Amino acid sequence: MPPSPALLAALTDRLGAAHVLTAPEDLEPYLVETRGLHRGRALAVARPADTAEAAFVVAQCAAARVPVVAQGGNTGLVGGGVPQGGIVLSLARLARxxxxxxxxxxxxxxxxxxxxxxxxxxxxxxxxxxxxxxxxxxxxxxxxxxxxxxxxxxxxxxxxxxxxxxxxxxxxxxxxxxxxxxxxxxxxxxxxxxxxxxxxxxxxxxxxxxxxxxxRPLSRGVGFVGLADPAAALALFARLRARAGRDLTAFEVIPPFGLEIVLRHTPGATPPLAGRHGTYALVEFSSTRPDAPATEALEVALAEAMEAGLVEDATLGASEARNQALWTLRENLSEVQRREGGSIKHDVSVPLSALPEFLATATRACEAAMPGLRVCAFGHFGDGNIHFNLSQPVGMDRAAFLGQWSRFNRIVHDVVESLGGSIAAEHGVGLIKRDELAHYADPVALDLMRRVKAALDPHGTLNPGKVVAPEGGGPPALPPA
Ligand SMILES: Cc1cc2nc3c(=O)[nH]c(=O)nc-3n(C[C@H](O)[C@H](O)[C@H](O)COP(=O)(O)OP(=O)(O)OC[C@H]3O[C@@H](n4cnc5c(N)ncnc54)[C@H](O)[C@@H]3O)c2cc1C
The missing domain is CATH 3.30.465.10 (Uridine Diphospho-n-acetylenolpyruvylglucosamine Reductase; domain 3)
Incomplete structure (x- = not known):
């Protein structure tokens, strides 16, 4: 779409030249998504100061039939904020x-x-x-x-x-x-x-x-637990949930390969447990009651689970600094994967009861499809949400590996679908899962989504081509790499 001088003049007039960016070096941070995987293009970035200015930008774009792509922190992982032309509307200055x-x-x-x-x-x-x-x-x-x-x-x-x-x-x-x-x-x-x-x-x-x-919780207890396998992790989760209810505030799972790379690439990190285990869980209890400190409750619960043969080994954070160090092992997992080369990502969920089967079946299928590939399946296990990520085989060309993204999508998403799961658990659909959504969604649901879109955005100017493409296709989804 050619630049529209009248539109840019109107935006500049209202927002001020400092807040309508058009120089290539100013646009750059808004065109590339957080992992650098996807690049878009835009006429300009508009940075309104308040709701009235934001409404002005959208109204002007609507009148000119120019697309508007909202951006917050641009940390999204599905290409949803990557513009494919039009105006990027940065909300960063609405910060009160x-x-x-x-x-x-x-x-x-x-x-x-x-x-x-x-x-x-x-x-x-x-x-x-x-x-x-x-x-x-x-x-x-x-x-x-x-x-x-x-x-x-x-x-x-x-x-x-x-x-x-x-x-x-x-x-x-x-x-x-x-x-x-x-x-x-x-x-x-x-x-x-x-x-x-x-x-x-x-x-x-x-x-x-x-x-x-x-x-605000008065105390929290954090434990790092070694378990035989995902089935044991699920049994531990069910036990802790029954015991602690809402005081169980996190249950995250990390595979051995995930722990290995986070220790390799996190300066100063030390192994939390002495031996090697089939899988690991990071567990957090919180308490708002002064008479029931979370650490003590977690210690008792894990000791009982160990006696019952569910837990192989566990360590508790004895201080808030140690709690944070244990959490860092989990939080750094997303970042350290890029240090191991290309990573093909799937953010999926299945019913909790199907988690062990999902992990076993999807891992088997991916390893059979590409020997040497390293599965890094981790995440919010207690929500049924797994980041089923695949690190490239050692020594393989990164681009060649990432070129297989669609093939592995189909392998993993077919397993998800067969277990009644979702191909988009928490990161959204954006552009990179738009065609997967069209492939897997119930046709009635897809039709309803298109009708909602048409009712609220009849001219298709709000983030066009994302989430649901119009029937008959929209602009092509971004290539995976
Ligand atoms: C290291 C890392 C860890 C992450 N961990 C998680 C996690 O645990 N869970 C999780 O859910 N996500 C996670 N994410 C993904 C990301 O941080 C979230 O999706 C986040 O909610 C995006 O917020 P943002 O402000 O960066 O949105 P952006 O990336 O700017 O935009 C995301 C989408 O929302 C739209 N949008 C943005 N602002 C507005 C607005 N004001 N009005 C309408 N639409 C808007 C954009 O057009 C785009 O489609 C992680 C990302 C990174 C880099």
Missing amino acids: VRAVDPTNATITVEAGVTLADVQAAADGAGMLFPLSLASEGSCRIGGNLATNAGGTAVLAYGNARDLVLGLEVVLADGRVWNGLKGLRKDNAGYDLKQLFVGSEGTLGIITAAVLKLFP
Whole structure:
């Protein structure tokens, strides 16, 4: 699409030249996704200061039929924020915490506040905002809501979707819907806010949100556990959940290969356990009760599980610094994979009861398809969500390996589908899973999604070609590498 001088002039006039970027070096950070795998193109980046300016940008783009791609922290992992022309609408300057209400247990924030800053504002009011991702220093709450982010605290508190009470949204035509209510009960018609949560910028632009806060835990206990296999991990999870209920705040699984590479590439990291085990679990208990410290409860629960023969070995973080060191082993897993060459990623979920079967079947199928490939299947086991990632065989050409992305998608996603799972658990669909969604989705569901898109964005200007392509195809999905 040729640049539109009139559009750029109007945006510059309203936002100021400093906030309508057109120079190639200024555009660059907005065109490439976080892993450098995908590159897009854009006419300009608009950086509005508030909701009214954001609405102005969207209205101008709608009138000119120019695509608008929202961006928060640009940490998304499915190419959803990569523009394929048009205007990138950066929400980074909408960065105010508008209100904290400890009695209502809510916080009202603008879309550009980083997740870490939302957590800090809640903490400053003596409360907890539980959403937690390894990218929390860079991702922004509008992006978290637009992707319905998951992370490590879903077990106790749910996804981003479960943490939102109200939204302010700029619609495709530039109107602003003010749904900033802080109500825990509100059945007055359809729940519109949930349409926008998880819609990845394809239905509206989130400019602010009312979020739930929770009592801040007084203590946490973190354990690193060695187990025979995923079936033992599942049995341990069920046992701990029955015992601790909502105090079980995380249950993450790390395979031996994952622990090996995180120790290899994390300076100063030491093996948490003496021997080698079939699989590892990072377990966290939290407690808001002064009379029931989380570490003691976790110690008793793990000792009982060991006596029952479920746990082979375990270590507990004896201090907050040690707790954090154990968490670092898990958090660094995403990063260290790139140090082992190309990595083909699948963010999938299956019912908890099917996790061991999924891991065994998908691992067997991938290893048979490419001898030497190294499966790194880790993640939010307690939510049924596995990052089923594949590291290239040692010595293989990286590009040749990544060229097999679609082939391995089909192998892994077929197993997911056969077990009643989801091919997009927490990262979303964006561009790189759009055609996979079309392949696996129920045709009725796909038709409904297309109708919702057409109703809310009739001219198709909001993040076109992402999530659901129009019937008959949209622009081609990005190549995997
Ligand atoms: C190291 C690392 C760890 C991660 N761990 C997790 C994890 O545990 N769980 C998880 O779920 N994700 C994880 N992610 C992925 C990513 O951080 C999340 O998807 C995050 O929610 C994206 O937020 P963002 O602000 O960076 O959004 P962006 O990348 O900027 O955008 C993501 C999508 O949302 C749209 N969008 C952004 N802002 C808005 C808005 N205001 N209104 C409408 N649409 C908008 C964009 O158009 C795009 O489609 C991780 C990423 C990294 C790099």
